[in-house]
Amino acid sequence: MAILITGGAGYIGSHTAVMLLEKGFDIVICDNFSNSSNDVIEKIKKITGKDFNFYNIDLRSKSDIDHLFQTEKIDSVIHFAALKAVGQSVQKPLYYYENNLCSTINLLHIMDNHHVKNLIFSSSATVYGDKATPPYKEDSETSATNPYGQSKIMIERMLEDLHHSDDSWNIISLRYFNPLGAHSSGLIGENPQGIPNNLLPYIAQVASGKLPELKVFGNDYDTPDGTGIRDYIHVCDLAEGHIKALMKLKGSPGYDVYNLGTGKGASVLELISAFENANGIKIPYTITERRPGDTPLSIADVEKAEKELDFKATRTLQDMCRDTWNFQKSL
Ligand code: NAD
Ligand code: WQD
Helix, strand or coil, X not given: CEEEEECCCCHHHHHHHHHHHHCCCCEEEEECCCCCCHHHHHHHHHHHCCCCEEEECCCCCHHHHHHHHHHCCEEEEEECCCCCCHHHHHHCHHHHHHHHHHHHXXXXXXXXXXXXXXXXXXXXXXXXXXXXXXXXCCCCCCCCCCHHHHHHHHHHHHHHHHHHHCCCCEEEEXXXXXXXXXXXXXXXXXXXXXXXXXXXXXXXXXXXXXXXXEEEECCCCCCCCCCCEECEEEHHHHHHHHHHHHHHHHHCCCEEEEEECCCCXXXXXXXXXXXXXXXXXXXXXXXXXXXXXXXXXXXXCCHHHHHHHCCCCCCCHHHHHHHHHHHHHCC
């Protein structure tokens, strides 16, 4: 029996695929390469020395998903596939709702038809919106400030309803905080198309000379150095979180939600310093206006994941900066 990884050619999916293969799990990956490419599939095979089946399908096509489930013996699904650019979701809400919601509904229908009812869903700290007070606990109030975040809240609710309707569904929603870093091989990592929206990919492109300088979005927040604070977590720690969640699904089924973060925050200026120290490269920056929609502080309460999943992130900010740069240099 295999674990299906949707969106497995993407940033977090590819790192999770590597870890699952290294731990001896059988996997199948599907992806439509809307934000990734086939060479990632080859690199996962190269890193692990293992083979697996890949399907180039779009989850908006129910018949393509059905074909996959008819062909493969799947017992669990880790559902990463989604569009994730916050700004683009504001410009193209229907595209986001169609891709993220319809894909998930299609997948759930086909899973149900094939009696596959173990699911791990990629949710996000974005569901804590702008109403909850950090550090965020899993039962903190949720709200959305954009269609991307709304799609995550809607899917979480849908999954909870599904479990209530039929308790043979075993589902975990993982709310990732801010993933950074790359695999230590330097072969896979985050390689955004166009100008990066996120902080560390932007810093890495400044370091490589692709971009002239970083713009720090505001230094007048109510934080110790005035810049925004986030809970950055290494993508390989995140990958481990999925393995822990799989173990939990098997050992004690049900519907549950977990934060995956470190429980510690770093400011924009601290991340710049960590990058400079880890890699010996100076990052030129200027302070500009706040970015609309940004919150001053986002930090996970990690107690539930520690207690119930036995999950604790171990990699440091320096590790994240070193591995990101190692990957960036290989591009
Ligand atoms: P990513 O864009 O690198 O990976 C997503 C993958 O899904 C891509 O390879 C893309 O081609 C594929 N995909 C998208 N729509 C598809 C469809 N309809 N059919 C088939 N494949 C499709 O993103 P990521 O950073 O790896 O994120 C993975 C998941 O984690 C997403 O659900 C995202 O919303 C969530 N998440 C990401 C972050 C982050 O900052 N990276 C934070 C919190 C949550
Ligand atoms: C981090 C900090 C910025 C860029 C986003 C999504 C969220 C989640 C993760 C998917 C903030 C500052 C950034 C730059 C800067 N994705 N910054 N200059 O906004 O916390 O989260 O990615 O679920 O939904 O919103 O991450 O990396 O964009 O920003 O000063 O060029 O860096 O203001 O304080 P964010 P980020």
